[in-house]
Amino acid sequence: MSTTLSINKLAKFTTALTPTSLTFSQDVIKDALAQLSSSEFPTTRNEQWKYTRVGKIAAIEPQVKTEYTRKLPKYSIAENAVTFVFENGIFRSDLSYGEVINGVTIKPLTACTAAELVSVGKLAKIEGDVFNSMNSAYASDGIYIHIASNTIVQKKIQIIQILTGNQTVANTRNYLFCDKFSKAEIIFGAFSHDATNSFNNVVTEILVEENADLTIDKIQYEEAGNYTIATENVQQAKDSTFTINTLTLNGTIVRNNLTINVAGTNCTTNLNGAYLLKENQHVDNHTVVDHLTPHCNSNELYKGVIDDKATAVFNGKVFVRKDAQKINAFQSNGNVLLSDNASVNSKPELEIYADDVKCSHGSTTGQLDEEAVFYLRARGLSEKSARHLMVSAFIGDVLEKIESEDVLAFTQKILQERFGWEF
Amino acid sequence: MITIKNLHASIDGKEILKGLNLEVKAGEVHAIMGPNGAGKSTLASVLAGREEYEITEGEVNFDGTDLLELSPEDRAREGLFLAFQYPIEIPGVSNVNFLRTALNEIREYKGQEAISAKDFMALVREKSAIVELDAKLASRSVNEGFSGGEKKRNEIFQMAMLAPKLAILDETDSGLDIDALRIVASGVNKLKSPENATIVITHYQRLLDYIVPDFVHVLYNGKIVKSGTKELALELEEKGYDWIKAEVDKH
Ligand SMILES: Nc1ncnc2c1ncn2[C@@H]1O[C@H](COP(=O)(O)OP(=O)(O)OP(=O)(O)O)[C@@H](O)[C@H]1O
Ligand SMILES: [Mg+2]
Numbered sequence: 001m002s003t004t005l006s007i008n009k010l011a012k013f014t015t016a017l018t019p020t021s022l023t024f025s026q027d028v029i030k031d032a033l034a035q036l037s038s039s040e041f042p043t044t045r046n047e048q049w050k051y052t053r054v055g056k057i058a059a060i061e062p063q064v065k066t067e068y069t070r071k072l073p074k075y076s077i078a079e080n081a082v083t084f085v086f087e088n089g090i091f092r093s094d095l096s097y098g099e100v101i102n103g104v105t106i107k108p109l110t111a112c113t114a115a116e117l118v119s120v121g122k123l124a125k126i127e128g129d130v131f132n133s134m135n136s137a138y139a140s141d142g143i144y145i146h147i148a149s150n151t152i153v154q155k156k157i158q159i160i161q162i163l164t165g166n167q168t169v170a171n172t173r174n175y176l177f178c179d180k181f182s183k184a185e186i187i188f189g190a191f192s193h194d195a196t197n198s199f200n201n202v203v204t205e206i207l208v209e210e211n212a213d214l215t216i217d218k219i220q221y222e223e224a225g226n227y228t229i230a231t232e233n234v235q236q237a238k239d240s241t242f243t244i245n246t247l248t249l250n251g252t253i254v255r256n257n258l259t260i261n262v263a264g265t266n267c268t269t270n271l272n273g274a275y276l277l278k279e280n281q282h283v284d285n286h287t288v289v290d291h292l293t294p295h296c297n298s299n300e301l302y303k304g305v306i307d308d309k310a311t312a313v314f315n316g317k318v319f320v321r322k323d324a325q326k327i328n329a330f331q332s333n334g335n336v337l338l339s340d341n342a343s344v345n346s347k348p349e350l351e352i353y354a355d356d357v358k359c360s361h362g363s364t365t366g367q368l369d370e371e372a373v374f375y376l377r378a379r380g381l382s383e384k385s386a387r388h389l390m391v392s393a394f395i396g397d398v399l400e401k402i403e404s405e406d407v408l409a410f411t412q413k414i415l416q417e418r419f420g421w422e423f
Numbered sequence: 424m425i426t427i428k429n430l431h432a433s434i435d436g437k438e439i440l441k442g443l444n445l446e447v448k449a450g451e452v453h454a455i456m457g458p459n460g461a462g463k464s465t466l467a468s469v470l471a472g473r474e475e476y477e478i479t480e481g482e483v484n485f486d487g488t489d490l491l492e493l494s495p496e497d498r499a500r501e502g503l504f505l506a507f508q509y510p511i512e513i514p515g516v517s518n519v520n521f522l523r524t525a526l527n528e529i530r531e532y533k534g535q536e537a538i539s540a541k542d543f544m545a546l547v548r549e550k551s552a553i554v555e556l557d558a559k560l561a562s563r564s565v566n567e568g569f570s571g572g573e574k575k576r577n578e579i580f581q582m583a584m585l586a587p588k589l590a591i592l593d594e595t596d597s598g599l600d601i602d603a604l605r606i607v608a609s610g611v612n613k614l615k616s617p618e619n620a621t622i623v624i625t626h627y628q629r630l631l632d633y634i635v636p637d638f639v640h641v642l643y644n645g646k647i648v649k650s651g652t653k654e655l656a657l658e659l660e661e662k663g664y665d666w667i668k669a670e671v672d673k674h
Contacts, residue, residue: 389516390513
């Protein structure tokens with residue numbers, strides 16, 4: 001007879017982390033710890049994690065530091081933007097810059113009062129969510145942005161997260177509040193510098209109040225060998241517009257959990273995503289748009305190009321609740337596989353409980369059209385140029401939805417450097 | 424210009440070209456006619472470099488180079504152009520953008536400098552006028568949503584842009600109304616010079632009233648079985664192919 005000693009990896013993992021000193025509600029922290037104590041890292045038996053293995057993350061022996069002072073090269077997406085930099089979830093005031101913007105409060109969570117953070121944890125679900133729970137109990141810092149009502153922010157704002165070191169675990173927490181009739185665009189850039197086998201667990205809660213209009217550009221460009229789980233929980237009040245552009249350009253394991261509660265009438269929600277994968281990358285986009293109220297529009301377009309042995313996952317859920325009549329919900333996911341070893345699991349899901357709605361969803365996966373490649377080559381284009389043209393035409397549908405020229409220019413630069421693609 | 428000797432080509436193990444010979448000299452126009460399935464488009468595809476075909480025998484000399492050794496793009500860069508029988512639609516790829524890339528890659532291959540944006544646009548205007556292709560169509564996605572006739576005109580527009588030494592037009596006249604036919608034919612004629620040559624594949628004698636061939640060949644069962652002058656096209660129009668088939672099959 002043998003006994004199996006089961007070691008709880010999650011417990012071992014979290015023991016190495018530093019408990020949060022942020023002034024969140026104690027209930028949130030208590031619930032998070034309770035959840036963690038009864039959980040283990042998810043396995044592929046868990047429907048939510050069916051195609052994404054977190055074993056590499058679970059195997060990290062977390063190295064946690066509370067201060068960073070090493071000079072880092074400049075990581076930036078938009079020039080002349082108000083820039084806040086976090087290294088491994090720790091604020092780097094020495095690397096941050098930019099002037100005060102009228103009507104905008106922007107500072108690290110460590111500089112916030114309990115009153116300012118009173119709503120943190122209201123949107124991010126603890127129950128059954130190991131990574132949210134870990135973040136809630138162990139978050140070191142993150143950005144707090146409050147945009148006062150009627151404030152139209154013209155100035156660029158970018159939040160830069162840099163992962164450094166070996167086996168670093170960063171729990172970064174962000175909180176954004178856009179008050180009534182405000183408008184802003186905020187860029188989140190995730191980078192890494194000399195990082196290996198490190199993990200960034202980011203949770204962002206976003207409230208878009210009545211008639212507010214918020215655009216988030218989320219650029220993920222961590223080096224190979226590092227892992228990210230990025231969770232956004234968004235709530236929209238009536239007449240608001242929320243747009244999020246998720247561009248995943250590198251990273252060995254990237255999991256995005258994007259959940260948007262459309263909780264007011266006459267809202268517009270745009271979700272655009274592009275993921276360009278090669279080598280052994282694994283990128284998983286899980287999105288939820290939950291239409292709780294009538295007369296709203298949501299548009300979701302995710303496209304991926306997958307090369308080498310990379311794998312992509314798309315799981316997009318759209319709920320239209322019983323009272324949410326007159327909803328237009330559109331969802332589409334397209335994938336192009338550039339190699340025989342590349343793969344994708346795409347699952348669009350619609351759950352509709354209202355009867356007067358217009359919804360469509362679709363998913364395509366295929367190779368580049370070889371007939372078209374031949375046509376272009378027969379006109380004198382090299383095979384490489386022909387394929388690049390086809391790829392850029394494919395992904396261009398998503399890129400053309402991005403309004404920020406800085407984000408576009410940055411993306412094009414990376415695609416050129418990393419893939420040799422001209423757009 | 425081009426000399427094809429004893430060309431054998433098969434696809435999926437099935438031999439389609441069975442020892443084809445043809446010589447085209449600079450300044451000439453050759454018409455290739457023949458029944459459906461004879462191998463006309465196969466010949467065009469093999470010359471353009473479509474990789475699905477296996478060349479089992481024979482050689483093709485194109486202006487001094489071994490054509491069969493070249494990639495499709497290098498054949499185009501050496502001056503070969505194929506107007507496809509069924510031009511494909513390529514959503515999202517702009518006609519003019521890809522043509523600029525094509526033109527510049529061809530120029531680079533020849534050791535020439537890239538064309539300036541201004542000169543390129545002037546060229547687009549000049550050449551689209553030749554085939555009366557709306558400038559808007561010229562800049563749209565390649566063939567996307569084009570009518571059959573517009574697709575064919577776009578092929579000739581691209582040919583005009585690239586100014587090839589040898590153009591092979593695979594049934595460019597099929598599906599064209601008489602006005603479009605005239606436009607396409609006059610486009611081809613305007614591009615004709617003593618230095619270049621044209622092979623027109625067609626089923627219809629009417630095209631040859633506009634593009635007058637120096638030679639007419641009949642391709643049947645993977646070979647050129649009869650060659651003559653433009654009168655042969657008239658004869659074929661009148662009598663069909665049965666008499667030729669009978670003649671060939673007798674041997
Ligand atoms: N992939 C393939 N496998 C087998 N046979 C093929 C394949 N592609 C073409 N063929 C055959 O090759 C033969 C020649 O076709 P081709 O298209 O060259 O004829 P064509 O002379 O251009 O005819 P048309 O006048 O109808 O355009 C036909 O019998 C056709 O069915
Ligand atoms: Mg044919």
